[in-house]
Amino acid sequence: MKISTRFISIAASVVALATLTACVAPAPVYHTSRYPYQAPPQAVPYQEAAYVEYGHVANIEVLRSETAGTGTTGGGAVAGGVIGGVVGNQFGHGSGRAAATALGIVGGALLGNTIEGQASGPRAYESYRISVQTDRGGYRAFDVQHPGDLRIGDRVRIDNGHISRM
Structure with missing residues (x-):
């Protein structure tokens, strides 16, 4: 053949x-997302107990970043x-x-x-920073890929670094 x-x-x-x-x-x-926000293991020398906080969403910001080609x-x-x-x-x-x-x-x-x-x-990326005002008067910020169903003013629960709508 x-x-x-x-x-x-x-x-x-x-x-x-x-x-x-x-x-x-x-x-x-x-993506290097910090959701759920937790301190790096080397920053906390001992294991903390589970901690629950309550608050409301104070602000949601769009974070834009770009990587160089x-x-x-x-x-x-x-x-x-x-x-x-x-x-x-x-x-x-x-x-x-x-x-x-x-x-x-x-x-x-x-x-x-x-x-x-x-x-x-070059590539552009978007992520979101969700600011939560806790019932104790403090503020916590969470950097996430998508805010999901969270809106400004929503009541939220922060359970051991995880944010969820109530």
């Missing part, structure tokens, strides 16, 4: 394109150029094939660099 070089070339192009496409998926984001390394441009060259080489004959290959290399490099730039670009 004879396998044509054109088939192998197309199969290699598809595999290379699939590999480059995997670079498009955004990097996983690890890492920029491009050139790997996306190289991979895109290789894939574009292989795909461009499949078209035309003679000098037309050379032109298609050159166009594929340039186009693939530009596309690969753009994809890498988007995957490693």
Whole structure:
């Protein structure tokens, strides 16, 4: 059984394109939320007993943060150029094939660099700071990803660092 070089070339192009496409998926984001708010273990030398407080939501703030992008390394441009060259080489004959290959290399490099730039670009995040005025007159703040059903003025219970609506 004879396998044509054109088939192998197309199969290699598809595999290379699939590999480059995997670079498009955004990097996983690890949020450093402080919900429920608890002091770090090293700050508390002994185990505290469970403590329940009551109060009401005084304020809910939106906290916006942005991570800086890492920029491009050139790997996306190289991979895109290789894939574009292989795909461009499949078209035309003679000098037309050379032109298609050159166009594929340039186009693939530009596309690969753009994809890498988007995957490693800056990202904006939102979280919420819920301020609670306790019945004893103090204030406590909780940084959470989503405020859920909490609204300003809601009566809440703070049970061992966990905030819940009453």
